Amino acid sequence: xRGLLSRLAVRATSRVHIPSRMMGSTTTQVLYxxxxxxxxxxxxxxxxxxxxxxxxxxxxxxxxxxxxxxxxSLLEVVWRRITGKANVPDAKSPGIKVRKPEFLTxxxxxxxxxxxxGHACYHVEFPSGLRVLFDPVLEEHCGPYNLLGPxxxxxxxxxxxxxxxxxxxxxxxxxxxxxxxxxVSALAKKHSNCHFFVPLGNKQWFERCGIEKVTELDxxxxxxVTLSPSSQEGTKVEAAGEANSSTADIKARFSCLxxxxxxxxxxxxxxxxxxxxxxxxxxxxxVYFAGDTGYRPVPKLPEGEDDHDSKYDFPVxxxxxxxxxxxxxxxxxxxxxxxxxxxYVWSSAHGxxxxxxxxxxxxxxxxxxxxxWGTWVLTEEDxxxxxxxxxxALRRFGLPETGVFDTVDIGESREFDTE
Ligand SMILES: [Zn+2]
Numbered sequence: 001x002r003g004l005l006s007r008l009a010v011r012a013t014s015r016v017h018i019p020s021r022m023m024g025s026t027t028t029q030v031l032y033x034x035x036x037x038x039x040x041x042x043x044x045x046x047x048x049x050x051x052x053x054x055x056x057x058x059x060x061x062x063x064x065x066x067x068x069x070x071x072x073s074l075l076e077v078v079w080r081r082i083t084g085k086a087n088v089p090d091a092k093s094p095g096i097k098v099r100k101p102e103f104l105t106x107x108x109x110x111x112x113x114x115x116x117x118g119h120a121c122y123h124v125e126f127p128s129g130l131r132v133l134f135d136p137v138l139e140e141h142c143g144p145y146n147l148l149g150p151x152x153x154x155x156x157x158x159x160x161x162x163x164x165x166x167x168x169x170x171x172x173x174x175x176x177x178x179x180x181x182x183x184v185s186a187l188a189k190k191h192s193n194c195h196f197f198v199p200l201g202n203k204q205w206f207e208r209c210g211i212e213k214v215t216e217l218d219x220x221x222x223x224x225v226t227l228s229p230s231s232q233e234g235t236k237v238e239a240a241g242e243a244n245s246s247t248a249d250i251k252a253r254f255s256c257l258x259x260x261x262x263x264x265x266x267x268x269x270x271x272x273x274x275x276x277x278x279x280x281x282x283x284x285x286x287v288y289f290a291g292d293t294g295y296r297p298v299p300k301l302p303e304g305e306d307d308h309d310s311k312y313d314f315p316v317x318x319x320x321x322x323x324x325x326x327x328x329x330x331x332x333x334x335x336x337x338x339x340x341x342x343x344y345v346w347s348s349a350h351g352x353x354x355x356x357x358x359x360x361x362x363x364x365x366x367x368x369x370x371x372x373w374g375t376w377v378l379t380e381e382d383x384x385x386x387x388x389x390x391x392x393a394l395r396r397f398g399l400p401e402t403g404v405f406d407t408v409d410i411g412e413s414r415e416f417d418t419e
Contacts, residue, residue, distance in 0.1 A: 032227045034167065034195055036215050039222035039253055045322045048220045053258065058271040059201070061260050061348075064315040067297040069262060069349045070270075076345055080380075087341065087380040091153035094383045096374045099411035101157050103164050107131075107250075111415040112285050112331055117157055118410045119375035120178055120292065122334050123166075127418060128283035129250045130227065131165045134334065135178040135291065136187065142177040142376050144265075149176055150376040153383065157411035160186035167227055168254070171198045172291025173263045173275035174205065177376060185209055195225070197254050201273030205265075217256035219276060225252045252282035255327055258319035259293035261349050279327045285418040288323070288330040288363050292372060295320070295355035298347040307343055308354045308396070320362035331418045333365030337390050337407070338373030341381035350379070353390035357397050360405055367416055368405040375410075 052062035060066075080086035101115045107129030115123045119142075120135040138156045143149015160183050169187060172178050179202075187194060188211045196206055196214045203216040215223055227250040261275040278289045296314045298307040307314070340352040350372070351359060360368045373386040387407040394401050408414055 031230050032193055033230065034193055035226045036195060037224045039224045042222065044220045044326060053219060055271070059274045060271065063260065063317050065296050065317040066260055067348045069346065073345050089377050089380065089382045091377050091383050094153050096154050097409040098154050098157050099409050101411040102413060112418050113413055113415050114332060114369060115413040116369065116408050116410055118154060120172070120336065120371045122371065123163060124287055126282040126285050128252065128285065130167055130252050130282045132168045132170055132280055133163065133166050134170050134289050135172055136160065136169060136183045137177055137180040138183045139180055144176070146182055150378060152375055153377060154375055154410055161190050166191045166194050168225065169194055169196045170278050170280070170289060171196065171202065172277065172289065173199060173261060174202055174265050174273050175263065175292065176265065177378065178292060181209060184211065199256055199274035199276040218274065219256055219258045222253055222255040225254060250282070252280060255279040257323050257327065259291050260317045260319070261292050261294065277323065279330065286330045288333045288365055290333065290335045290359055292336055293351060294348040295351040295358055296347065298343040300344040316358065320359050324362050324364035328364030330363060330365045331367065332416050333360055333363060333368035334371050335359050335368050336372030337370035338381070338386040339378040341379050346379055353386055354393040354396070356390065357393045357405060361397070369414060370405070370407040
């Protein structure tokens with residue numbers, strides 16, 4: 001009965017898509033019915049019920065760790081350029097490899113697998129068979145009309161159409177480097193069964209794009225997804241990649257969780273829509289996607305000063321410890337490490353690699369991969385600095401420099417054991 005009452009009536013069927021190299025054979029067509037239902041309530045932190053992130057006309061960061069990143073911050077960035085104080089990263093030969101991604105050709109695979117598609121975009125293949133794409137932006141520019149805004153310094157490893165199987169697209173917020181009209185439209189066109197999960201206030205944008213299969217959630221809201229395979233006996237299809245797939249349901253829980261950021265797509269919609277991080281659990285595997293987030297506010301300090309020196313005690317965002325306590329531990333965290341310089345301008349909204357390791361520990365991730373670097377020059381740090389500083393930060397936390405929180409080539413896949 002619970003299921004019946006709580007069902008959000010989101011059902012759809014579609015063909016499973018197979019990479020072109022598998023084309024040409026004949027098998028039974030696999031169809032999936034995707035259902036989204038509200039989850040049974042799980043415990044949440046006491047302060048979550050206060051909804052203190054809801055503001056009079058939009059949303060806000062309700063913590064001492066937030067100092068506003070606003071129009072004045074942007075003026076400061078421009079002023080640094082004009083006066084020659086800004087570091088201008090050289091992205092002509094960035095030294096970041098781009099590979100052609102290889103996706104699995106079957107839903108039967110015993111390991112959790114994550115493929116970096118540049119910036120914040122990861123394609124994650126769960127051992128359950130679930131396939132999730134996070135923050136896809138596969139265009140040249142991250143800006144309006146794929147024309148304005150920064151241009152890629154590393155090429156996109158594939159087109160949206162090249163990704164063979166996507167059940168869910170998960171969006172952290174509406175900034176152009178995380179949400180693209182062209183990519184989202186191409187994905188919805190190819191994957192007619194694909195469902196989009198977005199933080200509160202973003203559903204309308206998708207509907208204006210002609211995308212109906214959207215669920216929007218508030219921080220600490222959750223929903224359950226069921227993918228029910230069925231087969232049409234004797235149906236001829238173009239591909240055989242799913243021939244060995246299990247016929248059992250695939251189950252998953254999508255949890256919208258807090259992070260510290262802002263939103264806007266125009267000068268007139270600042271913080272009108274929510275930003276968030278996500279936890280996706282599917283049959284024993286758990287992934288945390290931190291989206292785009294700051295961790296602690298750093299004021300203007302003397303040039304060359306290390307803001308992580310133990311003499312500084314800036315407040316940290318308490319949400320990540322709550323995520324770890326209430327929804328952790330996670331097999332894999334996808335955590336931003338770039339777009340942080342100068343710190344006094346960006347630290348509230350974008351953590352640096354040291355902050356990223358703090359988030360990794362707070363959220364109780366067992367392993368992590370760095371996102372939000374290597375694709376567009378958004379801020380002043382050199383393009384290879386985030387992975388270098390990540391190693392320094394890991395050392396300072398007493399963690400190994402490799403094998404725990406890594407960065408990979410664009411298009412590269414990593415596999416992880418889960419329990
Ligand atoms: Zn952002």
